Amino acid sequence: MVFYIIIYIFIIQEKIFNNNTHGTGCSLSSAIASNLAKGYSMLDSVKKAKNFVLCSIRNSVDFGEIGGTVNQMGEIYKNIDIEKLY
Numbered sequence: 101m102v103f104y105i106i107i108y109i110f111i112i113q114e115k116i117f118n119n120n121t122h123g124t125g126c127s128l129s130s131a132i133a134s135n136l137a138k139g140y141s142m143l144d145s146v147k148k149a150k151n152f153v154l155c156s157i158r159n160s161v162d163f164g165e166i167g168g169t170v171n172q173m174g175e176i177y178k179n180i181d182i183e184k185l186y
Contacts, residue, residue: 156174
């Protein structure tokens with residue numbers, strides 16, 4: 101006999117209202133998989149991935165009327181001192 105225990109966990113985050121959401125699904129699934137590969141638990145992996153995608157939407161690239169795409173490197177670029185790179 102097989103028993104399944106299902107637990108639902110709701111993770112509440114802010115919603116960003118813009119059309120620059122192309123790539124969010126792929127980014128979310130890749131981030132979850134990457135965090136699992138790093139050894140994080142499923143819950144921690146999902147939390148980290150959701151935060152990553154939220155930051156990617158915040159730093160998204162707007163292409164006008166057609167919407168835009170998420171910018172996965174946005175937070176990294178904000179924290180780089182460009183002067184030190186050259």
